[in-house]
Each structure stands twice: as C-alpha cells, then as structure tokens.
Amino acid sequence: MNVCLCTELYIAVYTYTSDEPGDLTFSEGDVISVVRADGDWWTGSIGQRSGIFPGNFVKKHEERQVAAAAPAEEVELSSVSVVLMIILTVAKL
16 A cells, blocks of 8 residues: 655545544645545645545646636636645645
8 A cells, every 4th residue: 555645736626525523625626735645535734724535536736737627817816826835835844
C-alpha cells in the first residue's frame, strides 16, 4: 500500500457531505490540500478546516484543467485561491 505524507493540491470532483466528527466536507470544485493519502480515506484541509474524506472524490490539481473547464472570472478567482492555499501551507512549515 502506498502512503503519501506530503502536501499536494487536489480538486473535488464530487460534493462530499457527512455528519461524522472528523470528516472534511466539501463541494465540487473546492481545492483541498491533501497531507496524507492512505488507502480509501485521505486527510486534508480547506482553509482552517481539516479532516478525512474519500480519496476517490478528488483528482490531482492541474492548472490547465481548471482553466479549460471554467469561465475566465472563475479561473482568476481559482488561481488566487490556489496561491493563498500554497502560502498558508508554506507558512505552517
């Protein structure tokens, strides 16, 4: 089993909702900073929220895919969000 203990950005391809404590809920299109990818359940964060979620609900972030799928206004906002996520992640190190 491969375990990744790194920080990588992923995009939610589906909305995930849960009432379970410790789960990270998100909407389709949210950018998630994944800190542990281990089996079916991964650990990540969105802003100050963190928790576990099903790994098959996300795909690895690729700027080109976001730009091709969204109108120009959304791409600009998404790029700013990604940069902020990176800055916040680096600041925690």
